[in-house]
Amino acid sequence: MTGKEYGFHTKCTHAGYEADATHSVQAPLHMTTAYTFDSTEDARAVFALEKPANIYSRLGSPTCDILEKRIAALDGGVAALCASSGHAAMLMTFMCLCASGDEIVSASRIYGGAVNMMSKTLRQMGITVRFADIDRPESFAEATNGRTRAWFAETLGNPASDVPDLRALADAAHSFGLPLIADNTVATPYLLRPAEHGADITVYSASKYLCAHGTVIAGLVADSGLFCFKGNPRFPDFNTPDASYHGLVYADLGPAAFVTKLRAHILRDTGMTLSPFNAWLVLLGMETLPLRMERHSASALAVAEYLEKHPKIESVSYCGLKSSRYYPLAMRYMPKGQSSMFTFDIKGSAESGGRFCDSLRLLKIVTNLGDSRTLVSCPAATTHSQLSAEQLSSQGIKPGTIRISVGLEDTEDIIDDIASALAAV
Numbered sequence: 001m002t003g004k005e006y007g008f009h010t011k012c013t014h015a016g017y018e019a020d021a022t023h024s025v026q027a028p029l030h031m032t033t034a035y036t037f038d039s040t041e042d043a044r045a046v047f048a049l050e051k052p053a054n055i056y057s058r059l060g061s062p063t064c065d066i067l068e069k070r071i072a073a074l075d076g077g078v079a080a081l082c083a084s085s086g087h088a089a090m091l092m093t094f095m096c097l098c099a100s101g102d103e104i105v106s107a108s109r110i111y112g113g114a115v116n117m118m119s120k121t122l123r124q125m126g127i128t129v130r131f132a133d134i135d136r137p138e139s140f141a142e143a144t145n146g147r148t149r150a151w152f153a154e155t156l157g158n159p160a161s162d163v164p165d166l167r168a169l170a171d172a173a174h175s176f177g178l179p180l181i182a183d184n185t186v187a188t189p190y191l192l193r194p195a196e197h198g199a200d201i202t203v204y205s206a207s208k209y210l211c212a213h214g215t216v217i218a219g220l221v222a223d224s225g226l227f228c229f230k231g232n233p234r235f236p237d238f239n240t241p242d243a244s245y246h247g248l249v250y251a252d253l254g255p256a257a258f259v260t261k262l263r264a265h266i267l268r269d270t271g272m273t274l275s276p277f278n279a280w281l282v283l284l285g286m287e288t289l290p291l292r293m294e295r296h297s298a299s300a301l302a303v304a305e306y307l308e309k310h311p312k313i314e315s316v317s318y319c320g321l322k323s324s325r326y327y328p329l330a331m332r333y334m335p336k337g338q339s340s341m342f343t344f345d346i347k348g349s350a351e352s353g354g355r356f357c358d359s360l361r362l363l364k365i366v367t368n369l370g371d372s373r374t375l376v377s378c379p380a381a382t383t384h385s386q387l388s389a390e391q392l393s394s395q396g397i398k399p400g401t402i403r404i405s406v407g408l409e410d411t412e413d414i415i416d417d418i419a420s421a422l423a424a425v
């Protein structure tokens with residue numbers, strides 16, 4: 001991939017790998033814990049950072065390296081890091097930016113598991129998360145103080161398909177000297193590249209649309225390289241020598257400051273490493289990302305339009321519907337498609353949601369999204385069940401709300417199954 005800047009589809013199948021000594025066409029899978037050194041002198045030189053080499057797979061591996069280069073190329077970033085899950089990608093990112101006593105401002109309408117991590121585990125670590133409303137970007141500024149180290153938002157909110165004004169958030173974050181972290185799991189880099197709209201760090205659960213087939217748990221962090229840590233008083237740890245890593249001052253590395261600290265310090269010490277095998281499956285899935293996201297999006301729009309017209313349906317949250325309050329932002333940030341996850345409510349009692357799900361035949365009840373199969377779940381009883389009643393209602397999740405992730409089956413088959421399940425409600 002040298003010289004010419006190739007298009008997105010080409011990068012999906014080629015970026016990060018050219019052919020190694022074996023001339024393998026498909027990216028090679030290296031299942032090994034560690035690597036040999038030529039001599040003790042060679043080992044010393046590698047450890048002293050005098051020459052790059054593979055050492056030990058907790059710190060990186062050739063297969064993960066290909067995936068890191070591929071996502072960085074697709075995202076338009078300088079570099080990326082694999083993580084053992086989407087949660088690991090987020091947690092490592094927060095740990096890289098925050099110490100005990102520091103704070104984060106996060107959008108409130110996000111994946112329930114992320115709310116748990118922020119309210120429980122980060123709090124245990126002494127990191128406070130203040131929640132803000134993406135519909136009022138000024139609420140992020142109101143929640144910011146001298147201890148704030150980053151802002152966080154999902155580019156396409158799980159589960160209700162809400163869309164923040166990324167550019168407004170990024171500009172406001174930068175005016176405080178703060179990086180904006182964007183969770184781009186649901187949109188994927190094919191539909192939206194957060195770095196193009198000012199986001200500094202992008203995190204992914206690659207367990208969803210990137211891996212494609214519901215095969216693995218995986219995470220990725222992509223660094224735009226645009227945020228300047230040098231001399232920023234909010235980030236003393238980036239601006240003082242790291243005694244545990246050769247006295248390196250990460251901010252001096254310029255665009256690679258964040259991703260270098262993320263690997264050399266945080267990945268090294270937490271070990272939230274992606275297995276090369278899982279990286280290999282994500283690489284395989286990503287080859288077809290553009291084709292799938294086009295079909296996922298087109299099918300989701302057809303399903304959402306069908307539901308919206310159905311007399312038994314009370315509301316549909318899909319941001320690709322003209323009736324959605326997020327439609328203008330969706331058209332601005334994701335004109336090619338709006339992915340395939342959204343929620344809907346059936347008229348009547350809270351039990352109708354469960355009865356609908358139990359009457360489905362083709363669609364599966366699964367707490368996952370971005371699979372090639374169409375999946376449904378009830379967030380209030382599953383993914384978002386640890387949230388308080390107040391948090392649920394602020395997320396627009398009612399007891400009977402159904403989340404759907406529209407898959408790659410024939411759209412007519414998906415709609416037929418929904419139609420007969422609705423008839424049974």
Ligand SMILES: *Cc1c(COP(=O)(O)O)cnc(C)c1O
Binds near residue numbers: 114186
């Ligand atoms: C699933 C998900 C996560 C967590 O990812 P895992 O791979 O399950 O750890 C984070 N953010 C969003 C938006 C998700 O959908």
